[in-house]
């Protein structure tokens with residue numbers, strides 16, 4: 001990477017994990033789930049299923065995968081499990097991906 005604010009080329013491991021992350025995100029339900037969590041809220045499965053427009057079992061399966069991959073954390077609050085997104089970088093990836101999608105759809109010119 002030859003940009004002035006990026007000193008070092010990514011390592012092979014960094015590129016591999018980045019690709020794994022993009023692969024993890026390459027799913028409409030997961031993008032919706034992470035978008036729902038991107039502002040830092042902790043949400044339960046029922047709320048997330050509603051936002052994602054899918055069933056609770058399907059939502060639970062996606063959340064399990066996201067958790068295994070380290071993309072979300074879960075915390076018990078009594079009998080409820082509350083999910084949160086893990087870290088600012090993933091939040092930005094989701095937000096920037098959706099900005100990119102918006103600009104692509106609206107034909108907004110590229111900008112810096």
Ligand SMILES: [Zn+2]
Nearest residue numbers: 099100103111
């Ligand atoms: Zn923009």
